[in-house]
Amino acid sequence: MTTDIYITGINHNSAPIEIREKFTLDDSAQFDALVELASIVDEVVMLSTCNRTEIIYYAPEGWQRDEVRKYLLDLGGVNPEQFDTHFYCLDQSKALTHLFRVAAGLDSMVLGEAQILGQIKSAFQLSIDNGFTKEKFFSIYQHMLNIAKTVRTQTRLGHGSVSVSTIAVQLARNIFEDLDGKNVVLVGAGEMCELAGELFRKSGVVDIRVVNRSAHRADALAEKFSGSAHGLEELAGVLADADIVLTSISSDKSLIRRDLISPVMETRRGRPLFVIDIGVPRNVDADVNAVRDVYLYNMDDLQRLVDKNILEKQKEALIAEKMILRKVDDLSRANGHLAGELILSLQERVGTVKNEELAKLFRRSKTLSTRDKEEVEKSVNLIVNKILHDPIISLRRGLKDEDSSPRYIRVFKDFFNL
Amino acid sequence: MTIFFFKTSLPFAAIALFAFIYYTYRRQREIFIVATIASVLTFCCLTIVLSSNILTGNVGAYVGEKSRYLHFAWTIMVIYFLAEFHYKIRLLGSILMPIALTLMLISMFTDNQVPAQSLPLGAVITFTHVALVFIGLGLMLLAFAAAVLYLLKTNALKKHLLSALDERLPSLPMLRRVMESAFYGGFPVLTIGLILGVVYAASVLAAGWIWDAKIIWGIANWLLYSILFFLRQSGRLGNQFLARGLILLFLFVITSFFFTTHESILDKSNMNRTPITTEVE
Numbered sequence: 134m135t136t137d138i139y140i141t142g143i144n145h146n147s148a149p150i151e152i153r154e155k156f157t158l159d160d161s162a163q164f165d166a167l168v169e170l171a172s173i174v175d176e177v178v179m180l181s182t183c184n185r186t187e188i189i190y191y192a193p194e195g196w197q198r199d200e201v202r203k204y205l206l207d208l209g210g211v212n213p214e215q216f217d218t219h220f221y222c223l224d225q226s227k228a229l230t231h232l233f234r235v236a237a238g239l240d241s242m243v244l245g246e247a248q249i250l251g252q253i254k255s256a257f258q259l260s261i262d263n264g265f266t267k268e269k270f271f272s273i274y275q276h277m278l279n280i281a282k283t284v285r286t287q288t289r290l291g292h293g294s295v296s297v298s299t300i301a302v303q304l305a306r307n308i309f310e311d312l313d314g315k316n317v318v319l320v321g322a323g324e325m326c327e328l329a330g331e332l333f334r335k336s337g338v339v340d341i342r343v344v345n346r347s348a349h350r351a352d353a354l355a356e357k358f359s360g361s362a363h364g365l366e367e368l369a370g371v372l373a374d375a376d377i378v379l380t381s382i383s384s385d386k387s388l389i390r391r392d393l394i395s396p397v398m399e400t401r402r403g404r405p406l407f408v409i410d411i412g413v414p415r416n417v418d419a420d421v422n423a424v425r426d427v428y429l430y431n432m433d434d435l436q437r438l439v440d441k442n443i444l445e446k447q448k449e450a451l452i453a454e455k456m457i458l459r460k461v462d463d464l465s466r467a468n469g470h471l472a473g474e475l476i477l478s479l480q481e482r483v484g485t486v487k488n489e490e491l492a493k494l495f496r497r498s499k500t501l502s503t504r505d506k507e508e509v510e511k512s513v514n515l516i517v518n519k520i521l522h523d524p525i526i527s528l529r530r531g532l533k534d535e536d537s538s539p540r541y542i543r544v545f546k547d548f549f550n551l
Numbered sequence: 552m553t554i555f556f557f558k559t560s561l562p563f564a565a566i567a568l569f570a571f572i573y574y575t576y577r578r579q580r581e582i583f584i585v586a587t588i589a590s591v592l593t594f595c596c597l598t599i600v601l602s603s604n605i606l607t608g609n610v611g612a613y614v615g616e617k618s619r620y621l622h623f624a625w626t627i628m629v630i631y632f633l634a635e636f637h638y639k640i641r642l643l644g645s646i647l648m649p650i651a652l653t654l655m656l657i658s659m660f661t662d663n664q665v666p667a668q669s670l671p672l673g674a675v676i677t678f679t680h681v682a683l684v685f686i687g688l689g690l691m692l693l694a695f696a697a698a699v700l701y702l703l704k705t706n707a708l709k710k711h712l713l714s715a716l717d718e719r720l721p722s723l724p725m726l727r728r729v730m731e732s733a734f735y736g737g738f739p740v741l742t743i744g745l746i747l748g749v750v751y752a753a754s755v756l757a758a759g760w761i762w763d764a765k766i767i768w769g770i771a772n773w774l775l776y777s778i779l780f781f782l783r784q785s786g787r788l789g790n791q792f793l794a795r796g797l798i799l800l801f802l803f804v805i806t807s808f809f810f811t812t813h814e815s816i817l818d819k820s821n822m823n824r825t826p827i828t829t830e831v832e
Contacts, residue, residue: 162631292718300716303716306722307722307723310723403790425789426789428709493618
């Protein structure tokens, strides 16, 4: 495994949408870009989503990286200052860490979202299928999938919604299990009720009733959901059949009070009622939540759950970050082992040459005494060790900087033909 | 052989016990898998031990002190495995399995005093009585476990806790289904089992058997159960009250189980009629 990887890209953290959209490519443009880039670098993968465009590549030579930069400047039509401000250029272990973070959803706008992994897999697959990647990136790809899976299974990063609407639907599912056949009552006919109605309809609710002061608006909204419209005076009757009630109506005083809901609940024989109050001022008295089988959530309650979820996700993200750092560290250390093996094989190779040449010399010079032979051998050993000393020391020093270690290994291999 | 398998089952039981309890704290799939594997191994060992005892023809092994704990533990495990297979509620295991495994561990410190069985017919009735009572109590334990989870879920939803969204704590309807199925299923089984026990006791035991602590506690348990059953059937017991009632019933049963364990009707019978006892592993 190598950490020999470079990433140049922009994302929602580094660039505003005006810049990002210049680099967002559709499938065919992405393929064309890959063809271009493949002629510059040794291996390349391109990730282009609505929030990020990243080129993941292997380019051992400096000029290749300069060419990638030039290509991107041309592609987006941005000037070098804009490029330097908004693009990040990562190499070696920093690039690998970034790739793993992206795959695990740690770099996403919504922390821990899973969609990015699918997108990054497709990007790698495209390059693999078309020969834009070789063995280096196969290995990186496998490690990336592996760490993404580990993060998904061993942390709860992917769990917990961070939007109020999704949480409301999740709560409804926890109360009713299945929303099919459930009866939703929208108190109010404004935009919020309309959005909520859409959301519940998408979640499988068929029966939607609209209760409003103005019959005209109630009718219009009810028609949209193929439901029924009711006046406020019918509220108690409508509540008796309701499973979910969403209120968002402008009113100085509470519309749903304990004295209204208690008799209604008596008739329902334990059937739960989920009340979501998103009206400001509130449309439902807080003590309605104390009535048995009524579950009342206002906007603040839902937002608090969102905040708690975010907090939980952040805690899990810290665990995931540690996992990724450990993985990158392991891979870098594997490079260190590779270097050790290289030194050993160099010493063996030089030792074999030295022994062969000494044997030849001793065969030719039969007048040499045993003591002379020992002296010659000692001198040759000293020469060989002195010659090897500097490159080995340089290699060891180079390996301490994990970013430059792959380059040292490569040069060492080339020089000594290992 | 039975001693070997019993001793083998104990480390597995300890692992399963620890893993199921730990799973409630850190709900990771891996921990659940470890707990399940350990409990399946425990169950297999226990099945071999109990089957071996019964196949050797020693029906008395079924009603011995130690065997009673083991059979009850075995029954709870079967009920848990079936419930888990059907409903996929992992947290049920965190409540049921520690009870079963604790019973197993208690059995280690219990002598297996059993009476000599005089009538083959009596042996069959006793066998059926014990089996039905254990199944009834096992189902009641399942209902209790679902009731605990139901109250936790309700509490989380009412107090707007994050666990209200936790999918590992199932939805209210799912928990209600488990609770009701086990509650309704357990009652007739337990009733038939108790009737068989009473019939047998009345026919073979000495006068005054009715005042035995075991009979009194057993009837008291059944009465409490039947009150809950009646109230629920008549629609006067809501879900939360049923859940609370089941927890109360469980505490009552557990208390009576431990109170009457060492003061059984069989011991009394031995004192009155047949002082012959045998030791069974």
